[in-house]
Amino acid sequence: MKNPQKKCLAAGMKRTPQRLAVLAYLDGNTSHPSAEDVYRALSKRNPTLSFATVYNTLNALTETGTIGELTIDPERRRFDPNTMPHHHLICIQCKKIVDIMKDITVELPADSAKGFSISGSHVEFYGYCSRCGSKRRPQ
Amino acid sequence: MKNPQKKCLAAGMKRTPQRLAVLAYLDGNTSHPSAEDVYRALSKRNPTLSFATVYNTLNALTETGTIGELTIDPERRRFDPNTMPHHHLICIQCKKIVDIMKDITVELPADSAKGFSISGSHVEFYGYCSRCGSKRRPQ
DNA sequence: CTGGCTGCAAATCTTTTGCATCCTG
DNA sequence: CAGGATGCAAAAGATTTGCAGCCAG
Numbered sequence A, B: 001m002k003n004p005q006k007k008c009l010a011a012g013m014k015r016t017p018q019r020l021a022v023l024a025y026l027d028g029n030t031s032h033p034s035a036e037d038v039y040r041a042l043s044k045r046n047p048t049l050s051f052a053t054v055y056n057t058l059n060a061l062t063e064t065g066t067i068g069e070l071t072i073d074p075e076r077r078r079f080d081p082n083t084m085p086h087h088h089l090i091c092i093q094c095k096k097i098v099d100i101m102k103d104i105t106v107e108l109p110a111d112s113a114k115g116f117s118i119s120g121s122h123v124e125f126y127g128y129c130s131r132c133g134s135k136r137r138p139q
Numbered sequence C: 001c002t003g004g005c006t007g008c009a010a011a012t013c014t015t016t017t018g019c020a021t022c023c024t025g
Numbered sequence D: 001c002a003g004g005a006t007g008c009a010a011a012a013g014a015t016t017t018g019c020a021g022c023c024a025g
Helices: A004-010 A017-026 A035-043 A051-063 A130-135 B004-010 B017-026 B035-043 B051-063 B130-135
Strands: A068-070 A078-080 A087-091 A097-100 A117-128 B068-070 B078-080 B087-091 B097-100 B117-128
Touching (some): A017 A035, A035 A051, A117 A130
16 A cells, blocks of 8 residues: 555556556655645646646545544645644744654543544644754744 | 734724724634635625725734744645644644644754754644544544 | 547636725724 | 735636547447
8 A cells, every 4th residue: 555556556546657647746744734835846847737626636635534634724635645643843934844743642621622623733833944943043 | 912902903004994903803713714704704894994904904914923833734725823832733624623732842953954044943744633633433 | 349538628616905984992 | 105905807727618520448
């Protein structure tokens, strides 16, 4: 289940060149690209690739759970090939998003669950990345 | 600093009827409304209120930190008058978003911080709310 | 072959902006 | 009374959709 070919099959989708290109681009990619990022990166080598197909592919892969969708950026949707539950570090200044693969256990007291049956959690840490932090002047 | 009038002043903004209406609607509102939600709710009683003004007002209030902006919904921006740091419960099915005011301490091991200087964190808990959970059939 | 997939362009939806007028401070 | 705020409509982005032709299974 590591390579794009198998991921396509697993999702019950036809293995078209466009989809394989999208999957190859996403494979191991930790940049949390938007649909446009994917399109721009691929259209150089695949001149006939269309925006609609990128969106269709990303949506199909998201629906089958083959890739994940991030809700971190209010401007646009971002996609994440890493479907393992994980968390994120977000730079307040440059908006860079970095994965945290470490398992973080978050306890929610039963009296705060408001009747929800909780199946997972996602933590976003906000701060300055090393680059932006060092550029800030001491206040 | 509890009422809309004072919030407007605090933000250095003129107290126009439109802004006071937006602030009054948001005051104590825990429904995390989108700009359209705000517009629809207010346009009934304020027929001349325009979409642009709602957006301008929400943006201005967000920039001054008078209200907060949620990044939970990939479809649209949502706003939250509650500026205290807090967390959220999200129903996977009906998408309802519920506040958790309880302070949750999340530890991030130093070796996972990737050079970030962390200033805050936000936890999203996913699951089924009481209504959706009871409607699910046992698999 | 056949149904799913693609590319294109147009449509839709959310959010922003230009501008003349209005009104708060 | 001046500058910020409003309303309108148009623009700008992001995403979706209709449709005719194409190609993977």
